Amino acid sequence: MTIYFKIILAVLLLTSSFFSCEKDSFVDEDGLLITFRSECFVSNFELLGADFVTVRAAPAIIDTVAQTIDVLVLFGTDLKNVYPQFTLATDCKLDPKITGKMDLSNLSDSKIFTVVSGNRLVRKPYKLIIKYQ
Amino acid sequence: MLYRNFNFFFLVWVLLTSLTACQEEEYILPEPISQLTNDCLKRTIGPSIASLPIEFAYAMAIPKSQGKLVSAQVEASIPGGTGTYLEHRSYYTNSGGVDIPVTVGSPSTAVDNGKSSKVTFTVDTNAVTLRYYYIVPDEAKGQTVSFTFSVNSSDGKTASYKMGPYNISKMSIKKNLTVSNGTNAFISIEDMAIYNATSAAAIPDKVDLVYLYRASPASFTHALVSPSADAAYLPSVTLPTGLKKSTKLRKVFGLQDRNLANLQFGIYVDDIDLTSVDMTDMPNYAIGLRAEAGVWVETADKKYRAYIYINSVNATGSAVLSMLRYTL
Numbered sequence: 001m002t003i004y005f006k007i008i009l010a011v012l013l014l015t016s017s018f019f020s021c022e023k024d025s026f027v028d029e030d031g032l033l034i035t036f037r038s039e040c041f042v043s044n045f046e047l048l049g050a051d052f053v054t055v056r057a058a059p060a061i062i063d064t065v066a067q068t069i070d071v072l073v074l075f076g077t078d079l080k081n082v083y084p085q086f087t088l089a090t091d092c093k094l095d096p097k098i099t100g101k102m103d104l105s106n107l108s109d110s111k112i113f114t115v116v117s118g119n120r121l122v123r124k125p126y127k128l129i130i131k132y133q
Numbered sequence: 134m135l136y137r138n139f140n141f142f143f144l145v146w147v148l149l150t151s152l153t154a155c156q157e158e159e160y161i162l163p164e165p166i167s168q169l170t171n172d173c174l175k176r177t178i179g180p181s182i183a184s185l186p187i188e189f190a191y192a193m194a195i196p197k198s199q200g201k202l203v204s205a206q207v208e209a210s211i212p213g214g215t216g217t218y219l220e221h222r223s224y225y226t227n228s229g230g231v232d233i234p235v236t237v238g239s240p241s242t243a244v245d246n247g248k249s250s251k252v253t254f255t256v257d258t259n260a261v262t263l264r265y266y267y268i269v270p271d272e273a274k275g276q277t278v279s280f281t282f283s284v285n286s287s288d289g290k291t292a293s294y295k296m297g298p299y300n301i302s303k304m305s306i307k308k309n310l311t312v313s314n315g316t317n318a319f320i321s322i323e324d325m326a327i328y329n330a331t332s333a334a335a336i337p338d339k340v341d342l343v344y345l346y347r348a349s350p351a352s353f354t355h356a357l358v359s360p361s362a363d364a365a366y367l368p369s370v371t372l373p374t375g376l377k378k379s380t381k382l383r384k385v386f387g388l389q390d391r392n393l394a395n396l397q398f399g400i401y402v403d404d405i406d407l408t409s410v411d412m413t414d415m416p417n418y419a420i421g422l423r424a425e426a427g428v429w430v431e432t433a434d435k436k437y438r439a440y441i442y443i444n445s446v447n448a449t450g451s452a453v454l455s456m457l458r459y460t461l
Contacts, residue, residue: 049384050384050385051384051385051386053386074352074421075350075352075353075420076352076353076365076366076418078415078416080414080416081414081415081416103414133352
């Protein structure tokens with residue numbers, strides 16, 4: 001009787017070791033934590049040149065209602081090689097991601113950056129409007 | 134029963150081994166050096182660049198009972214350039230931090246077709262440290278160089294110390310070139326030189342950049358611009374006939390190379406920096422340059438890459454530049 005009990009216990013232990021834990025569903029496709037926050041806005045914007053020094057001629061004007069970012073850049077700025085930097089509300093993320101230098105030289109075609117809220121339910125597209133000094 | 138006894142003895146054995154302490158090793162007095170001996174260190178850090186010195190400190194000593202030092206010499210695998218010598222003075226540092234020389238030998242002489250530098254001691258000495266300055270010759274670029282330091286003593290003994298091999302950079306260096314707006318404003322990377330308009334007109338294929346200064350707009354100030362750049366970046370500039378090169382430029386800030394900055398700062402630009410810098414899609418102008426900034430440069434024919442450092446600027450429209458050039 002005891003032997004049977006031991007065998008059953010061993011089989012149970014073996015089978016349970018084959019089960020894996022279910023994946024945590026509180027992270028998004030980028031592995032970032034999905035929170036309860038619904039705030040969704042850009043709080044600051046910076047534009048750096050190839051030398052990582054700002055190319056702005058004045059602070060960027062961020063309109064959170066019209067969802068635009070107006071930037072006046074210095075004369076002669078090489079917009080083919082710039083690094084945009086966004087400061088977002090807590091837990092937000094940006095789409096598309098900025099992974100390195102960007103080409104923003106096509107001024108007639110304003111680039112759209114979408115801010116996604118911490119709960120991943122609100123998406124706000126911001127239009128980046130660049131003008132030369 | 135047997136099983137229980139085994140467990141008991143095993144437990145006792147574990148307890149006993151845990152009580153055993155490691156024996157402490159006794160300190161043994163080091164043997165005093167009883168013969169001619171020597172040591173060496175390289176004082177220069179950073180890349181070894183043609184025309185710049187590599188400095189060593191060579192120390193040698195012999196017990197008084199054995200005799201005295203007679204001569205010291207250094208042999209380089211590639212003869213050093215003009216200015217290579219083994220110091221005939223030994224230095225000590227005074228309380229103010231200043232190196233004070235003490236003459237111990239006759240000035241070094243070049244022997245073995247310039248491969249070696251030799252100092253013969255003129256004072257009775259048992260221990261001395263001599264400095265050695267090896268000027269990297271042009272022909273050593275891209276090669277390795279090694280050194281053999283040796284000392285002879287009065288008891289007929291010789292000691293030697295090998296240093297290296299050290300890689301010699303493929304870069305060339307030129308420091309403190311003064312450019313001025315409208316006059317000496319034409320820069321040749323190939324020649325690593327500055328020309329005026331008349332000289333530039335005679336060698337249009339060698340002129341890669343134009344220096345100019347404009348107070349307005351405020352972001353323009355000091356600039357390096359390719360002759361073929363947009364006219365907006367060459368305001369009121371009449372280029373000498375034939376100048377048409379489009380040189381790529383990439384602005385840098387905070388890269389104060391120690392060699393270019395006249396031995397300030399602790400950063401070095403090396404061969405790998407010039408070969409790995411990404412010049413794709415870079416513009417052919419760099420405006421708004423200031424002191425301690427720099428630009429990576431790639432010539433139109435992709436034959437050279439360079440790093441131009443701005444040593445100083447003057448608001449009247451001049452600047453002092455230094456450059457490192459690498460042949461691709």
